Amino acid sequence: MATNFLTKIFGSRNDRLLKQYRKTVVRINAMEPEYEALSDEALRAKTQEFKDRVAQGESLDALLPEAFAVVREGSKRVMKMRHFDVQLMGGMALHYGKIAEMRTGEGKTLTATLPVYLNALSGEGVHVVTVNDYLASRDAKWMGRLYNFLGLTVGINLPNMPREEKQAAYGADITYGTNNEYGFDYLRDNMVYEAHDRVQRRLNYAIVDEVDSILIDEARTPLIISGQAEDHTATYLAMNKVVPLLVRQEGEADPRTGEGVTKPGDFTIDEKSHQVFLTEQGHETAERVLAAHGLIAEGASLYDPANITLMHHLYAA
The missing domain is CATH 3.40.50.300 (P-loop containing nucleotide triphosphate hydrolases)
Incomplete structure (x- = not known):
């Protein structure tokens, strides 16, 4: 009361x-x-x-x-x-x-x-979120006349656009697109190996049209990226050629003195955990053989972001 x-x-x-x-x-x-x-x-x-x-x-x-x-x-x-x-x-x-x-x-x-x-005056970009591609295109062209007149750039973020076009759209002062496309671009950006392959920049400010529909109704539908499993047959065959060339190291090096190895080799085996670990020599051997088969670039490292998956296949072999 x-x-x-x-x-x-x-x-x-x-x-x-x-x-x-x-x-x-x-x-x-x-x-x-x-x-x-x-x-x-x-x-x-x-x-x-x-x-x-x-x-x-x-x-x-x-x-x-x-x-x-x-x-x-x-x-x-x-x-x-x-x-x-x-x-x-x-x-x-x-x-x-x-x-x-x-x-x-x-x-x-x-x-x-x-x-x-x-x-948009901050220079960090503004996202206008619409419910469908038609409205995104319509509003970008319609209101884009005003923004262009005032000296701002406008981009449209649509599905299936090439990476360069998406980067240009996100690089504009104002970007129009759907909630799904913004979400999928965010997911895809978290899957790239190189920073320059990302399409989005730092998230700054967004206006959501039909906010009840997008943030409540649409939120019930998860955004999932899926696709056919890749065929790694050639990779498996190459790994099978690498493994016979590797020699097991005998003895275990003391972490403090480095002594204890009776016979240098390419890998060690942890009998307790049933795991295999490559030595420094083993990495060099594996990189040399993989480069000879064209799976990695000459002089490249197995620990380069683009080659991380090869490490998994090598240990599995």
């Missing part, structure tokens, strides 16, 4: 947030005449000015009123659409990491351009 009484006096938390947002809306509206007077080039130059200020340590929160005013003016010129006050408030909610529910016709696609532009 006391809680209800205090809520009536001070309002709910949402009421207090909206009150703060309305104050910011007043500031944005006050800037409108100033930005209306700017030429297209001067308006576009604001983007680089904002980026420089962010690089010098100014926060995105501090830039919000000016950035939103620039997007609104750019939209008026390119899209012939002006952001309403309710859309400015929705953009603030999205920027601060909250869920914004907007009625049909209130223009959520246009609303999203505000926080997308603001967070």
Whole structure:
């Protein structure tokens, strides 16, 4: 009862947030005449000015009123659409990491351009997550006109794109794609051997369209990467040729003195654990034979990331 009484006096938390947002809306509206007077080039130059200020340590929160005013003016010129006050408030909610529910016709696609532009100023990329490829392509082309006008780049992340095209899409200031494709790209990036083969960069900021569908309904479907088992017949045959060339070491070296080996060899056997271990000499022999069969490059190591699986096959043989 006391809680209800205090809520009536001070309002709910949402009421207090909206009150703060309305104050910011007043500031944005006050800037409108100033930005209306700017030429297209001067308006576009604001983007680089904002980026420089962010690089010098100014926060995105501090830039919000000016950035939103620039997007609104750019939209008026390119899209012939002006952001309403309710859309400015929705953009603030999205920027601060909250869920914004907007009625049909209130223009959520246009609303999203505000926080997308603001967070792209960091130079670390923004992901716009849609429910299907059609919407990703449509919104990227539609809203891309506004972003391009303001000096930002836009990429579209679609299934079955070559790695270079995906890297270019993720390298853009703003990237559109589906939740599944972002998820699969993340999984694939964790399977590559070389860092330069990754397509995604550091995760920074994302806006999720139809958040209830994507984060609740779609979340019930796991993302799994699967495929046909590889044919390792040639590898097994090559390993069978390596093993007969290896000689067992007799004796065990003392870790402190290195003494105790009566006959140097390529491998030792731990009778207790039933395991085989290659010696330094054994590694050199195996690498030489595998290079002769073209399984590894001349001078390459078995411990190179691309050759790790060969170690498994060698020990199995």
